[in-house]
Amino acid sequence: MNKIYISNKREKHQINKNIYGHFAEHLGRCIYEGFWVGEDSDIPNHKGIRLDVVEALKKLNIPVLRWPGGCFADEYHWKDGIGPREQRKTIVNTNWGGVVENNHFGTHEFFDLCEMLGCEAYINGNVGSGTVQEMQEWVEYMTFDGESPMANERKKNGREKPWKVAFFGVGNENWGCGGHMRPEYYADLYRQYQTYVKNYSDTPIYKIACGANIDDYPWTEVLMREASQFMNGLSLHHYSLVGGWEKKGDALNFPEEEWFSLLENAKKMDELITKHSTIMDKYDSEKRVGMIVDEWGTWLAVEPGTNPGFLYQQNTIRDAMVAAITFHIFHKHGDRVTMANIAQTVNVLQAMILTDGEKMLKTPTYHVFEMFKHHQEAMLLDTKEESVSEYISSSVTKKEDTMIISLCNYGLEETETIEYFIEDGTFTGKTVEAFALIGDKMNAHNTFDAPEQVSKKVFEDFSIDDNKLAVVIPPMSVVTVSVQG
DSSP states (O other), rough: OOOOEEEEEEEEOOOGGGGGEEEOOTTTTTTTTTTTOOTTOOEEETTTTHHHHHHHHHTTOOOEESSOOOOGGGGGOOGGGGGGGGGSEEEEEEETTEEOOOSSOOHHHHEEEEEEHTTTEEEEOOOOOOOOHHHHHHHHHHHOSSHHHHHHHHHHHTSSSSSOEEEEEESTTTTTTTTOHHHHHHHHHHHHHTTTOOOOSSOOOOEEEEEEEEHHHHHHHHHHHHHGOSSSSSEEEEOOSSTEEESOOOOSSOOOOHHHHHHHHHHHHHHHHHHHHHHHHOTTOOSSSSEEEEEEEOOOOOOTOGGGOOOOOOOOOHHHHHHHHHHHHHHHTTEEEEEEEEEEBBBSSSEEEEEEEEEEEEEEHHHHHHHHHHGOOEEEEEEEEOOOOOOOEOOOOOOOTTEEEEEEEESSSSSSEEEEEEESSSSSSSSEEEEEEEETTTBOOOSSSSTTOOOOOOOOOOOTTEEEEEEEOOOSSEEEEEEEE
16 A cells, blocks of 8 residues: 655654765775776866766765775874975775875865865764874864964965864774774773863864774763763664674675565664664753764675675676665664764775776765755654555655655665655645666666666656555656646
């Protein structure tokens, strides 16, 4: 039957635009070759940042970008990445492939990128191998508008006015690559380090503590008990896997059972958020502390012939299903989840963009982000489902007088008709837009020779009649319909 009843007047909560955030780590070819090509490159660029990637990403309305890591953050020493580029230190990226980096992309270049994208900055500080002084001086360098040693150093390096740092993460994965710490130890370190993330402007920095790895609920308990009064957000990391960390499934050549097992693993996000939220509610019933899912997405086997430490994987219609399902989960928990950052933006894991020299393509995941962007800052509407297929995932939001309906059918064979009924209103029948992303096979994907095989298309297989919208959605597809109602 696939019936979904919408209350046009019962709004649950607003969808924070930062749920649609991104993550760019110094990992593989995300920064170098992905975003950064250098000012002398033949690839069109502005201040060394490649323009085709920026122009594509601007269409997603990216709200926030997290940098420089990830595991890289807790080995990054920011002073190595400022000043004349030819004088910057080269470093070894010990976490990701053991490659040598020249530090040509540093603080100034990152903020240039944010300004080009029109997004907020989420900086991740170094707790694992850094000092309190180093972190404090970085914040001062970036945000202080006055006379001080760090502000004067910034001005000497070409930036007169400070930047705005909207979000600051005090360490990353400190239970693992960020220092293998116990939660009690990290909680004390967090309390200490965050003290020196000073607010030098009228806009306070939103401070994010390192949260749990997947289902480590005791970590959340300790952090909330010992340090919640000093934080604005607490992070959570969950990657969708096939076969566990030891045996990651293939990104392209996978059997039918791995289609479903990956999606089931992605759906675990709902359980994780629910259980971590329950713990957070004990210490923060008013939901002042946001849950920040700043690493999520698919983690599959690297493409054959590529550096294993670069985490370069192809991106198929299956990844698009993961993105749609996960966003619907984030919408559901939007009263607690206030930001999320997919891993990662370019050339790494579940990327938006893949590049090969001067070539660039948009992945199926990119198109989901573009189709779903109208959910940003919309109000989630209350819905009730009746006999809906287990393979259907849906979300309904409203912004002003426009209702945004997104749904995916992750079944492999059956076309489904979904009927949406407005319980306390009507559709005007004036459609704003309707799009679909459809896979013709499980591993449908784009290549540099055929970059538009899986792309957003105008969708017309729906009908509107007074208070009912009927959508006919094929298998392996994502659909969005925006309609006045």
